[in-house]
Amino acid sequence: MEHFSHTLARAIERKGGEQQLFSLLTSPVQSHQLQALTDADCLAQITKVVFQSGFAWRVIEHKWAGFEKAFWQFDPNKLVLLDDSHIERLMQNTDIVRNGQKIKTVPINAQLMLDIRQQHGSFGQFLAEWPEQDITGLWLYLKKHGARLGGNSASFVLRRLGKDTFVLSRDVTAHLINQGVIDKPATSKTALKQVQQAFNTWQQQVSLPLTQLSQIIALSVGSNERHAE
Incomplete structure (x- = not known):
């Protein structure tokens, strides 16, 4: 080498x-900047990466204001409650990309936010605490506990949030x-x-x-x- x-x-x-x-x-970014991230900020980036995976990124960017409205500004406390009836309504919403499997990831990843909040205070704090010397361990953690965060998706999320990866x-x-x-x-x-x-x-x-x-x-x-x- x-x-x-x-x-x-x-x-x-x-x-x-x-x-x-x-x-x-x-x-x-610096650790204090990661700590300042809200869970909504983090869930929004996770959702954007999930929807952009295998899809034209510019389409998701163009529709992003519609995503923010449809998903309640990515408040994990609300999104964790998404049920089949909510998902069915979202499937009729032309302001977003109507991919049912990806829509179903949102409440799962909202639960990830809440679980980490309970243990670490916030998702941003969790990221700040995780050592970069084991960044692939963080990828694997997000893949295991989140939805559709395998492949390069976890690293894309971390890069966008500013975590060194x-x-x-x-x-x-x-x-x-x-x-x-x-x-x-x-x-x-x-x-x-x-x-x-x-x-x-x-x-x-x-x-x-x-x-x-x-x-x-x-x-x-x-x-x-x-x-x-």
Whole structure:
């Protein structure tokens, strides 16, 4: 596995300089900013990611005001009470994307918010407390306890909320395979642990957040103009 300084140097060369490269990167938020997130903020992002998965993202963005109204501004205390009659009415609402299976995830993920609130005070506090050195453990937790949060969905949610996380995009996965970290896309707990160990090592080498490490990897390979995440 190459030292991350070589990956960084390759990305700098491809993007025309260090300043140009870092202008393309994003940064995670601070712990106090995660703690300030409301559970409604978090449930809204989870819902948006669930609905955008396998669908045209711009359509969900265009209809988002309708989603906010239909789902009561994503108040988990209300949404946990969604029953079949509410879901049936939502299936007639043209202001949202009427996908029944995805609509049914909302009360499940609202219950996730309430369960975590009971234990940690809020979902944002929970995120702030979770160590980045085990970010794949957080992915697996959300997949197990939430609805439709497998694959890259959990990492997309965390990235949007500002939690420091890498994303296993196509280019990042290709790099991990090329470096011998994994031999195919990481889906098993063992493979995800190997990926986490690689990112932990790279972070020790260059002292950059996980978010930027994976963006730099994506910009060091492939034909992208910006990061492939």
